[in-house]
Each structure stands twice: as structure tokens, then as C-alpha cells.
Amino acid sequence: MIIGILTGIGIACGVAIYMVYIKVPQKVKGLEKTEELHDILPGANCGACGYPGCFAYAQALAKDPSLMTKSPCAMVLQDPERLKRLEKALGISLDASAMSKKALVHCNSDSPVISDYSGVMTCKAAAQLLRGYKKCLYACLGLGDCVKVCPQGAIFIDPEKSTAVVNTEKCTGCGLCVKECPQNIIELVSPKTKIAFLCSYEPLKNIPGREKCSFGCIHCRKCFNACEYEAIKWNKEKAIPEFNHEKCTLCGKCIEACPQHTLIDFTRVRKETELISSSP
């Protein structure tokens, strides 16, 4: 009786040892490259690349390495060590500084609230219902859809103005917030950007931005006239300034000249704890 039980246990242990150490650890054929790439990827599974998770992206990369240039993983681009490992594994070289981006919310408004809103408290729902409850129809609604979707936690809401602000230190430029914003005012810009223009009001000559908030562009051209390095070009059609980052020396004269404080220094990180607002 006892011998029978001991024999049974012995056989079971033998089978288990065989399975665990000999059979199973054989790498699944065809997935060695994927496993290697998966180790390098950050494993955040944020979905910004368009694939459902880092493993799926690694699989796609293993089949087609040029995918890294077409739809790159933004987190890897920001991390030099991982980038080097990935370049070695794929056998390609990437120009991280040209490809990486940062998100910018084109709104800094303190547009007054013109109606009480009650209902589902997400930006998408408020924008669907008559484009929100602020006086400027293009303003950031401040209900935080972008905050919820950011995998790095890099966006916060300025409590005074009720608009979203991106912390450029934490931002990796993945682009999830761009897709989420119902007002379409978030844009991915090059990290070399020096001056940011914070107004999304579609300019129609008979309704100046000044009416809608105190930080909106009024097309006065003072910034254009103040620049001594020809770094600003005036877009006549939209009546807004466009900045050339190569020529800009960040002297700050355009920021001072703007009466509405619509321009900010993009290189200065806006942190939640400091809440740099554009008013002096």
C-alpha cells in the first residue's frame, strides 16, 4: 500500500521535473526576436503606438523594423539607454531628437463660464452639448479627459483658469491626449520649440479674441514688430504669428510685447507645484 503511494508520488515528481525544466523552457519557435525586443520596450502597455500592448508592438517590430520610424514608441525615444539597445537589436539607427515630440495645449484662457453645466463630467460629453459652457467656444473645458488618458501623468489642470497644462519634463509625446481632446487643441510639437502660442480661437476678423477671454490673441502684431532676429513670420490668412525656432534666441522681447500674455517660454517646464501663469 505504502509502496504503491510512494511509487506514484515518485513518478509524478519525475514527470513534473521533466515538464518544468526540459520541455517547457524551449523557446517558442519564431518568438525569440519578439521576446528580445519585448525586454527592451518599457512595458507600460499604454497603447499610444496603436498596438494593444508592448508585446504586440514587439511582434510587429520583429516582422518589420522600419515600423520604429513610422510609428515609434515614444517612451523609448526619450530613454537613451533603451534607445541604444533597440537600435542594436533592430540594426537601424534612429534620430531621436528629430522624432521625439512634446504635447502642447493651445489654450491659456480664463474664459468665463457662461452657463451652469450639469451632466456627465467629461470633456467629450460637455463638448458634444453645444461645445461646452465657456464663453470661448474653442477653449479648453478643463474636465480632464486628457489627464485621465496620459500614461505618464504629465498633464494637470490649472485650478484658477480651469485649463489643461502639460508638464514637458514628464511628457513623452505619445499622442494619446491629442486623440482624446474633443476640442482638438492639443498639438505635438518639436522639443526644440522655444516660444509657444497659446490661443486656438479661429480668427474671424469681426469677432476678436479679446471678447472671449483676457489671454486670447487680438492680432495686434506687436510680437511680430518686437522681434529683432526675424524669427517671427506673420500668417496673413489666419492672422497669427508663426515662429522659426532656429533663428529664435529666446531673448523674450515678443513675450514682453504681447499685451494679452498669449506667448510663453516653452523651454521652461510648467510644474503642477509651481503653476506658472502667464500674468506677471
Next chain:
Amino acid sequence: MTPDNRLLISPGPHLWKGLSVNKIMYQVVIALMFPTGAAIYFFGPKVIPIMGVSVGVSILTEYLCKKLRGRAFIMDGSAVITGLLLALVLPPSIPLWMVAIGAVFAIAIVKEAFGGLGHNIFNPALGARAFMSVSFSAEMTTWTPTRFMPDAVTCATPLNESFVWQGSQASLYHALFMGNTAGSLGETSVLFILIGGILLIGLRTINWRIPVTYIGMVALMALAFGQDPLLYILSGGLMLGAFFMATDYVTSPLTNQGKIIFGIALGLVTVLIRHFGSMPEGVCFSILLMNAFVPLIDRFIRPKPYGVVKVVKKVSSEG
């Protein structure tokens, strides 16, 4: 528009029927007052502390759980109902500390750990009763007589095999109906449960389909097994379970068809447990078992959408 007379924007519709979760919960509490009153009448005022402890501990546990989860605590009456229902399924001689443990289990584990109101799978009061039956089996099966019954300190409930009735069959029915038998606090008086249950059906708070199909199926199955259907219906916790436990919104199916299937299955399982199982009472476990099947029922029993001719995917394109 000046800030002082701002208009309100909210999504449609801008009229409401006036129902609210609080109203529904308090309607159920008022309907539960009938069996509660019957319990106090038949077993004496010594059962009031049991109810008090149960309700009080339930509310306190819910408050603590909500605080731990970082949610706001709303006094919407659901903890009151769980506390009352738990008290009504316990025997009258249960020690108070066991009641408190049961209430904590009901709210913290069966309700809050699964997600809170609206997300729990099992009925909290019944889940706690099952837990207490297993943990404190001796105290949970000690039945005391009512104030109007002749002597004996402990006796058997009508479903127990050792139950002996001195008197005619009709007087047994009368006693079961009025409530003059041993059992847990709330399940003895069928009359008062019926009053509470019909009140709720009249107010459209619960759906008639579940109690009617459940009780009907039990009677049918009793006939099939050669037992007395009326005895089967009137004894045990069937009435309380059919009207107040199985009809709980969160743990019963959404659609009317689903509710009928739920009621029929409940009846089947209850009678099978009573007849073939070693437990004398099958209602508690049958409801818990069917609660686990409710997501499956909800997934497959859906109303037919307007204008959809065939739900099966068609290969060819239609015009």
C-alpha cells in the same frame, strides 16, 4: 449673460419620473416592517436588539468601507435593508456578537469587496447567512418556540424530520400561515410577508414574475415528488426569499423573460435541495446558486431589438 442669472445646461431629457434610489430602498424598508412587526409579536421584544445590532453594524461597516475606498458615503437605505433582512433570517436565540460578525461579513465581503451597490453578484444577507450556517452551525439551528406555543425550550421547524404536530392538518396550515411556528425571525409569518410583498408589487417596486414563478414552481415540483404542495409553500423561508431576497435588483436578471427563467430555476433547485439534500431548508443556497447564473442569463436573454430581422450574421449582403 451675467454670472448672476446664468442658465442651466444639462442634457435631455429635462423631465423625470421622480424615482430615486432612496425612495425605492425606503419603500422596501416599509414593506419589511410587516414581517418585522410579526417577529416582535410572536417572539417577544427580545428580538429587537438583534435587529438593532444588525442594522447598526451594517451602516457602520458600509461607512468604514466607503471611507477606506475613498468614496463618498450616501445614506441610501441599502445598508438598512441588508441589516433588516439579515436579522430576519436568523434564529431568535442567536447571540448578538454573532449577528455583528454576520453583518460585517455581509457588507464588507459580499457587497463592498465586489464593488459596492450595483456591482455585487451575491445577495449580501443570504451570503452572510450561509457564512454563519457554516461557522456557527449549532446556534444557527437552535429554534425557540413562539410566545404562544406550548412548552419546550427548543423545538424543530416544520421542515425538520423530527417535527411533530399535535392537531389537524388544517390547524397546521393555520399556524404556518399566521406564524405560530418555530423558525427564523422573519420567515414564520406568511401572512405578513404576503402583505409586505403585495404592497411592493402594487407599488411596482418589485416585479411580480419572480415570486409568482418561484412559488408556483415549488408547488409543482412538490406535487411531482408526491408531497403536499401547500405545506411546502407555507413552511421554511420560501415566502421571505421569494418576495424580498430573490427580487433584489442587483442580483436578479434585467429582462422580464430572464426573471421568469430565474424563478423557475430557483423553484427547481429549492425543491431538489429540500428533497434530496441533507439540509432541511433549500431557499438560501438555491438563491445564492442562481445569483451566480444571473450574468449568464443576462448575456443570452435579451430583448429583440427593433428592425433586426435575423440576429445570425448573414454572409450575403442585403439591400
Next chain:
Amino acid sequence: MDIKLKKKASPYGVKVPENKLSDKIPIEPAPLPDKVVIPLQQNIGAPCKATVKKGERVLVGQKIGDSDKFVSAPIHATVSGEVTGTKMVINPPTGQLVNALIITADGKDEWLELDVPQSPESLPVKELLTRIRGAGIVGLGGAAFPTQVKLSPPPDKPIDTVILNGCECEPYATSDHRVMLEYGEKMLRGLNIIRKILDPKAVYIAIEDNKEDAISHLEKLIANSEFRDDFKIVPLKSKYPMGAEKTLIKMLLGREVPIGKLPLDAGVVVHNASTAKAIYDAIYEGKPLIERVVTITGAVKQPKNLLTRFGTSIGSLINYCGSMNKGANKLIMGGPMMGIAQFDLDFPVVKGTNCLVVQESKLREEHDCIRCGKCIEVCPMGLMPTDLARYAKAGRYDECKEKYIDDCVECGACAFTCPANIPIVQYVKVAKKELAKGATR
């Protein structure tokens, strides 16, 4: 085809409070506005482009906007005066910004010379359709679908029934009711034109039974006219949403419109009572669509039914009715079930506005869904609103599509009944918008 249901109540839907405060008040012309703002998109379909320039003088009835797309309708000036500018306004159903023309009235109310046909009864079908389009007629029940498109079904889809929708199931709204009472004869002649164009086997007039005076008035008119064999009045038990065309077709004929398709795929065409009257105006009197009856009701001093020119600001109409009562904080354009709350009192009246309701409303907080199933009992389209709201809240729009969210007519019966105050209709609208944008998740 015989009617299956006459007075039986619909198994779906809810009973809503009727509050027909203004149903005994006769139609009154609103005072002419000083300035009108006419949006260039007032109908479903393509927006119009302006055909007049700033500074031009226009007369009443002159075309000021047109489009060359099939599903569109032209727009006409509703006062005589000078075009003084353009403005961007929000188009409430879609939330998009559209261009609008501002006309400052000169107070003369001068009309363009009307093109009245010699014998309207003998016009050919093609000419009728051209005139209907030229008059800019759209569905006046609220959806604003261009009427000539509805009246030109493709030849492979025969129409056997025409229903005139006089139900007006929304609470407070009485504009169709008064049109049926005061312009009953004109409406019937307009319905006759529809019958001539479509040539159906049967024509029914569906009216809810809370409008008994309209039913008896129309019955008398029909009995004494040449239509007594053609038109049949069907009184229906009043329940919301009886007036939605899909539920109406099911109630009256027992047929269901296939999902994603139009009623003409089921062989039925439904028209609103006010649209029939507008067709009469266009064909018999040559008048384009420049005004309609708007009910102003709710918490105002005197609820009224006003014959309003399009482009009048809603604030001026409310002031004419004695201004909003103290404590009123909501202004709804449309009925209280499907209407859209407004924040701007300068917003203009458009073709789809059938009533304005002023309300004193409180904020309501959303509770978790308690799975009571009341929304499923009342949904007229056989959907599960609790599931749709839950998936839309979680962002699972692909699941919403699988659960037939396209079938939802956004009637609001589910949110009306919900004890947990869940704004189900808003979730459904957001999900539909995201699906239209191409969300795949």
C-alpha cells in the same frame, strides 16, 4: 391594408405628464423682429452657401442660400431689409459651427412677387417636387429632413402607406394641435398633394387621444369634403414616444423599419402635420417657408402659440410672453424630452424649432446603476440602455455598436425612468459621435 391597432396602448414607452398649457390658446402672429439671424444650415443634409452679399437689399421670400447637393433645401429671407453681416452660430443637433446671415429689417415687410400657379390641382408630379424644393420645405416635426427627398423614393421601393403624424407626444408642445384646429382644411389639401405625388394605397392621420377637439374637427372636415374615402383618422392612446416615426409605424401597421434604414424601406412615408400645411402654402399660394408656429410655454407668464418668422431671437419671443418667471433657470429649444438646453438668449428660431420650454430645474447627481431593469421595460426600440450607458462610460464603443446603438432614437424614455439619475442619452450621444469619428476601440 387594414389597421391592426386602434386604441390599444403601446407596450413600450412611458407615460409623461402632458402639461399642454397652451392648447386652448389660438395662434397669434409674433411681432416682426428688428433683426434676424438666419443660419445657413437648418436641415439634415448639406449646408447652404449664401447667394446674397453683404449690403444687398432683400425682400421677404427671396432666396438667400442654396446648395446643389441632393439632400438639401434652400433658405429664404424672412424679413425685408439689408444684409448687414454674417455670424457663426452653433447648429444644436450636431454641435458644429455654421455660418448665419444677419438681416436688419426695414419694417416694411415687403414681399417678393409670389409665383402662384394657375391650377394647382393639375400640376404634374415633377413640377410639384420642384416647387416644394424651391420653397425650402423641410420636415417641421423637429428632424428637418428635406421634404422633396422624402417625396421622391427610388422606383424599386414602392410606397403603400402615407401617415400624417399629428401625435405631438412631447409634453408642452401644442403647435401641431393648433395647426390642425385652425388650418385643418389647408393641411388636408397639402396631404392630398402628398397623396398625389406618392400614390399610396392608404392614407392615415395619426392623432393622440388627448387632442379630442382636433380629432372631431378633422373628422367633420373630412366627412364633408372630397377626401372622405381617402383619408382615415386613427386615434392613438397617448404615450411617449408615440410620435417618433419608427414606433408610430410599428403601432399603426405592425411593420418594423430595418435597422439603419429609412421608413421608405418598409413602404411607408411619414409626414408632420405642419409640413403638410407648408406644402399647401407652397403649391396653392406660392409662398416659401418663412414662418412656423412655435409654442412658448412653461414657466412664462402667458404661454402662447406664436406664428414666428425664422431668425427671430428666442429671447424676444419669451419677452413677448411676459418673460421668464422668477426662479426659472433653463430654456429648452424643442420639447422637454428631446430638446436642447440653450445658454444664449440671442439664439435664432430655426425650421426645426417647434416649441420653447422655460423650466425651473435642479441639478441631479448621478448614482451607480442599480440594475433595476426599468429602462429596458420602457425602451421602444428593444435595446438595453443600461448596457449602452455602461459601455459608453468605459469607452468601449465597439461593444456599443454590437449592441445596436444605431437603433437608438434618443427619445429619453430610459433616462426619464432611471432611479439612479444616469444621463443615458448623453452617454449614447457621445458614443455615437465617437463612432462617427471612426473610433475603433
